[in-house]
Amino acid sequence: MKKTLTALAAAAAMALVSVAAPTDAMAQRRGAAVAAGVVGGLAAGAIIGGALAPRPYYYYEPAPVYVAPPRPVACVERQWVWSERRGDYVLRNVRVPC
Numbered sequence: 001m002k003k004t005l006t007a008l009a010a011a012a013a014m015a016l017v018s019v020a021a022p023t024d025a026m027a028q029r030r031g032a033a034v035a036a037g038v039v040g041g042l043a044a045g046a047i048i049g050g051a052l053a054p055r056p057y058y059y060y061e062p063a064p065v066y067v068a069p070p071r072p073v074a075c076v077e078r079q080w081v082w083s084e085r086r087g088d089y090v091l092r093n094v095r096v097p098c
Contacts, residue, residue: 073098078094
């Protein structure tokens with residue numbers, strides 16, 4: 001496809017140059033015709049080059065995120081626990097599995 005478009009653009013440019021060749025009557029204004037040809041050629045080249053240029057593809061990924069490991073599941077219950085200091089059972093909050 002790209003080769004076909006390039007060949008077509010080259011053929012169109014050659015046809016335009018052959019048709020737009022200056023005659024003897026235009027010899028005095030030859031500088032303006034050359035300048036117009038250069039400007040037109042640059043514009044056509046930019047348009048054709050922009051159409052044929054490959055497009056970049058961007059793949060966006062989310063940024064890496066730190067995820068803390070899950071905490072062990074546990075509940076708190078009040079239980080009677082032996083206290084060495086007091087020498088008796090005391091009521092304390094104790095973590096137990098849920």
